Amino acid sequence: MRSYDDPCGVARALDAVGERWALLVVREVLLGPKRFRDLSRSLPGMSQNVLSQRLRELEGAGVVRRRRLGPPASTSVYELTEHGAELEAVVMALARWGSRRPVPPAGELSVDALVLALRTTFSPALAEGLSARVELQLGDDTFTATIDSGEFSIRRAPAEDADVVLRTDATRLRSLVFLGQPLTEADVVAGEFGAAERFVRCFPRPGA
Template sequence: MAGKRWYDDPCGVARALDMVGERWALLVVRELLLGPKRFTDLRAGLSTASQNVLTQRLRELEEAGIVRRRGLAPPASGTGYELTDRGRELEPVLLALARWGSRLPLTSEADLSADALMLALRTTFDAPAARGFHAVVELRLGVDRFRAEVSGDRLTLSRGEAPAPDAVIETDAATLRALVFGACPLGDAPVRVAGEVEVAERFLGLFPRPAPRQADAGSC
């Protein structure tokens, strides 16, 4: 990793940041949490990262044993990137960061990538509200497909189609974000629902917007 910056600090936090502290590194990991992607798909999810920077981050993450290349099975083609076992160990770290950051003031008007939105669903899922609800919902966001299963008080998300979903919600990531966080009612949104509409409505209501973090009181 010639030219890479180091903290030169033996603390575990510093050593972790030596591996994933460069700009875009953790967001690359975010985009791969639900499965492998081609370089072009990573660029689509990280649209403001330049091709050169993304290439460099992937090279560094490969060298650190966090990401590896792999051939993709049909219908995809060519070579993609996936997380190694070491890379997957970062999942709870990203979930904790997402929960912490979701309560900070919103400073960007950019759209969430489909995978970033899936992370947001995981971190805002209201488990008590889901008790007694069992359903499989397929989310179709453009070319992306996700399988969402709610079982009791647990949400499981994976990339790909659901074999026999109770409901299918077909829209784009920006509209789904507005639906789940209450900015737009289902009847007013450009969305197609197949299967049980009641299941889709119940599912969309399981993700309350995080309450903003209150500023610490100042001292006199």
């Protein structure tokens, strides 16, 4: 990796995560460990050779570590170190800033990118009076989203005692929350349709 050779903290941070794709790799492991193939699938515009190189660089910078899972998985995953986890606030701030930029005409959000977009666009005003635990089943990924007292949280895990269960994919959920597509009975596999409809309207797309 090239260095800016600049003692400023911004420059030193960019020495670690300023290469192309590096922060997107960080984005993809903010919500938990991922296997190499899952990272590659979530970043389809990135070649596997470049992904391998970025992971090595991020490991060398102490941002990411590789961990071997025991049986029955017997595979390796990549996860943030404690130092790397401190980048969450940086990534979320960039996401909020970037959400007001023009949307490119092509490309889809990865599942994790969509989940982070929900966090950055949640509107307490639109959620007023709503208290709900929602299980989002997005392909192979399952998340628990909770709205309570005007606060929103989401984590990668099945929900216990979910009020609503939505089963869809990232493209469909994006169209529901950001493009105003109507929710259908087919999207809601459990719970009250009205609560599900209110949930998907709590994430207004920011203006430019």
